[in-house]
Amino acid sequence: MQAKTSPACPKCGSMYKRFPPGRQGQYHVFCEECSHDFGRFDHLQAQFNSVLDELESHLKTLHPDEAESKPKGE
Numbered sequence: 001m002q003a004k005t006s007p008a009c010p011k012c013g014s015m016y017k018r019f020p021p022g023r024q025g026q027y028h029v030f031c032e033e034c035s036h037d038f039g040r041f042d043h044l045q046a047q048f049n050s051v052l053d054e055l056e057s058h059l060k061t062l063h064p065d066e067a068e069s070k071p072k073g074e
Contacts, residue, residue, distance in 0.1 A: 009031040009033065009034060009036050009038075010036065011031065011034050011036045012031065012033045012034040012036070014031055014032060014033035014034070016031070016032035016033065017029050017030065017031060017032060017038065018030045018031070018032050018035075019041065020041055027040065027041050028040055028041070029041050029044050
């Protein structure tokens with residue numbers, strides 16, 4: 001599987017990564033262009049979850065009235 005993600009590869013600048021087929025902790029993610037090792041999939045996933053949590057909290061502070069007015073189910 002190939003996906004366009006960030007951060008860019010520190011070696012070649014490519015945004016494309018080759019993800020492992022199993023998604024298990026022992027599998028590593030590699031750059032599609034130069035095969036740079038980004039480390040284990042679970043570590044990369046944790047980095048993105050952290051960034052998404054930060055962004056979500058930032059958006060809630062920018063628009064607090066919209067967050068409160070929406071029903072819980074949405």
